[in-house]
Amino acid sequence: SSVLTQPPSVSVAPGKTARITCGGNMFGSKSVHWYQQKPGQAPVPVIYYDSDRPSGIPGRVSGSNSGNTATLTISRVEAGDEADYYCQVWDSVTDHREFGGGTKLTVL
Amino acid sequence: QVQLVESGGGVVQPGGSLTLSCAASGFTFAISAMNWVRQAPGRGLEWVCFISYDGKKESYADSVRGRLTISRDNSKNTLYLQMNGLGADDTAVYYCARDSEGGYFDFWGQGTLVTFSS
Numbered sequence: 001s002s003v004l005t006q007p008p009s010v011s012v013a014p015g016k017t018a019r020i021t022c023g024g025n026m027f028g029s030k031s032v033h034w035y036q037q038k039p040g041q042a043p044v045p046v047i048y049y050d051s052d053r054p055s056g057i058p059g060r061v062s063g064s065n066s067g068n069t070a071t072l073t074i075s076r077v078e079a080g081d082e083a084d085y086y087c088q089v090w091d092s093v094t095d096h097r098e099f100g101g102g103t104k105l106t107v108l
Numbered sequence: 109q110v111q112l113v114e115s116g117g118g119v120v121q122p123g124g125s126l127t128l129s130c131a132a133s134g135f136t137f138a139i140s141a142m143n144w145v146r147q148a149p150g151r152g153l154e155w156v157c158f159i160s161y162d163g164k165k166e167s168y169a170d171s172v173r174g175r176l177t178i179s180r181d182n183s184k185n186t187l188y189l190q191m192n193g194l195g196a197d198d199t200a201v202y203y204c205a206r207d208s209e210g211g212y213f214d215f216w217g218q219g220t221l222v223t224f225s226s
Contacts, residue, residue: 043203097155
């Protein structure tokens with residue numbers, strides 16, 4: 001089981017805002033990264049270092065990290081956003097990487 | 109452009125061994141740290157192991173330590189994963205992923221499937 005806690009599923013209507021949370025201990029000292037994975041495809045990074053967007057990721061995708069919770073926010077949700085989303089951190093003490101359990105985003 | 113191409117997957121017998129490869133191109137492999145990440149059918153992503161750019165530092169998830177070994181050949185731009193003592197829990201798609209500063213996986217391969225068969 002993962003030490004990063006994500007809700008198994010989030011549902012949202014097209015055009016609305018989806019928020020996917022990721023909880024973990026001492027989050028404030030760790031950067032959180034987010035990946036999108038569609039069926040049969042490799043994961044794609046959508047947010048890194050809490051809130052930075054890789055090139056090609058639209059501005060309606062954003063991230064934040066405060067206290068013990070990181071949040072991926074997708075505004076003006078589209079059908080193409082339907083996917084699994086994973087948060088991930090690096091523990092500099094153990095040098096281990098860790099993924100959250102994943103959240104399935106359903107666009108109604 | 110950056111490309112990571114995994115190969116070597118297949119069906120493995122109980123206690124069998126397998127070596128996966130990841131051929132890298134489009135970037136300077138010799139200065140890039142790398143990882144293996146796996147995903148069991150219908151399950152989430154699981155980080156497996158990491159290797160530094162020069163191969164001098166490795167780290168492993170507790171679930172695979174002692175059974176899987178990561179290595180690299182910078183002269184061939186290739187990453188490897190030696191898998192021994194395989195069991196049903198090792199059935200998964202195995203991805204190689206480049207490690208960026210802060211433990212961020214900025215590029216991923218398409219994966220190779222390893223299936224344990226009893």
